[in-house]
Amino acid sequence: MNITATPALPLGDDALILSHRLGEWAGHAPVLEEEVALANIALDLLGQARILLSLAGDEDELAYLREERQFRNLQLVEQPNGDFAHTIARQLYFSTYQELLFNHLAATDSELAPLAGKAVKEVAYHRDHAHQWTLRLGDGTDESRTRMQRAVDALWRYTGELFEPVEGLETVPWAALHDSWAARITSTLEQATLTVPEGPRHGAWTAGAGRQGLHTEPFGRMLAEMQHLHRSHPGATW
Amino acid sequence: MTTPRPAETPTAAADTAPRPGDWPLWEVFVRSRRGLSHTHAGSLHAPDAEMALRNARDLYTRRSEGVSLWVVPSAQITASSPDEKDAFFEPAGDKPYRHPTFYEIPDGVHHL
Numbered sequence: 318m319n320i321t322a323t324p325a326l327p328l329g330d331d332a333l334i335l336s337h338r339l340g341e342w343a344g345h346a347p348v349l350e351e352e353v354a355l356a357n358i359a360l361d362l363l364g365q366a367r368i369l370l371s372l373a374g375d376e377d378e379l380a381y382l383r384e385e386r387q388f389r390n391l392q393l394v395e396q397p398n399g400d401f402a403h404t405i406a407r408q409l410y411f412s413t414y415q416e417l418l419f420n421h422l423a424a425t426d427s428e429l430a431p432l433a434g435k436a437v438k439e440v441a442y443h444r445d446h447a448h449q450w451t452l453r454l455g456d457g458t459d460e461s462r463t464r465m466q467r468a469v470d471a472l473w474r475y476t477g478e479l480f481e482p483v484e485g486l487e488t489v490p491w492a493a494l495h496d497s498w499a500a501r502i503t504s505t506l507e508q509a510t511l512t513v514p515e516g517p518r519h520g521a522w523t524a525g526a527g528r529q530g531l532h533t534e535p536f537g538r539m540l541a542e543m544q545h546l547h548r549s550h551p552g553a554t555w
Numbered sequence: 556m557t558t559p560r561p562a563e564t565p566t567a568a569a570d571t572a573p574r575p576g577d578w579p580l581w582e583v584f585v586r587s588r589r590g591l592s593h594t595h596a597g598s599l600h601a602p603d604a605e606m607a608l609r610n611a612r613d614l615y616t617r618r619s620e621g622v623s624l625w626v627v628p629s630a631q632i633t634a635s636s637p638d639e640k641d642a643f644f645e646p647a648g649d650k651p652y653r654h655p656t657f658y659e660i661p662d663g664v665h666h667l
Contacts, residue, residue: 350613357613
């Protein structure tokens with residue numbers, strides 16, 4: 318399989334894997350309206366993934382025929398959906414990151430600029446969706462507040478990896494992006510009467526080697542499900 | 556879904572149970588790109604107006620149907636009753652003189 322070395326690959330993997338995770342809510346979302354909202358976000362991400370992966374090679378081969386260690390997505394996006402609060406926390410962390418990164422890329426002369434410029438509008442909506450839900454779950458009932466706090470705490474250790482420089486994107490001001498990210502997350506969590514997590518995000522006992530191809534246990538199972546059909550019926554069409 | 560749902564969440568077996576939190580119903584009005592007025596598109600459930608607007612965006616404008624949205628609590632709409640149909644609407648049926656079709660338009664008047 319020919320894989321071009323391009324930062325489109327890790328960013329495309331983020332979009333592909335998160336899209337698949339969100340797709341797992343189909344038929345399971347708490348209410349019909351939310352099911353459509355999550356599916357819309359998943360389809361936005363799938364569209365981004367197709368464009369990005371096409372810059373790195375054949376999109377189908379890349380999605381369906383790579384082994385686990387060849388995927389370069391963040392460990393954050395492969396985390397299981399958990400309860401609805403976990404999904405929203407994952408969305409809040411990732412869409413805030415993606416919006417800041419795409420905003421930056423859109424203003425550069427990178428090959429990713431056209432995609433970033435188009436996708437940033439989609440991503441702004443994804444972030445708003447997560448922001449609105451975080452406010453309502455955090456500042457909602459005792460039960461929703463407990464669950465939302467548990468979710469932002471549980472996923473916190475996956476957020477350090479977001480700002481490790483991506484190969485080929487060394488000119489991105491990662492530290493400044495991180496500061497903007499932290500300010501936005503803090504603002505949302507405080508508005509939602511939640512506590513900003515304080516646990517470690519780097520080093521031992523944290524996560525963060527997805528960009529190097531090291532993934533967490535649930536990823537293998539997700540990949541098996543995602544690739545099963547294509548691998549069972551190579552070249553099948555309908 | 557690895558985490559168990561809360562006990563009060565209705566399950567598939569209890570379709571008739573109340574929805575979570577009994578979200579109110581909202582009516583959605585969409586103004587299309589070339590339309591001058593908002594047109595009723597349908598309804599949805601949402602916990603509050605802001606979320607209703609977002610749900611409306613996801614349910615009713617995902618195929619570029621509109622450029623502006625209104626959401627209105629369904630409970631705030633007062634509708635005419637089908638029972639009153641005759642008294643309300645029937646009398647207008649035989650009064651063609653209410654249409655402005657009996658006037659000679661002077662030659663000098665344009666754009667009418």
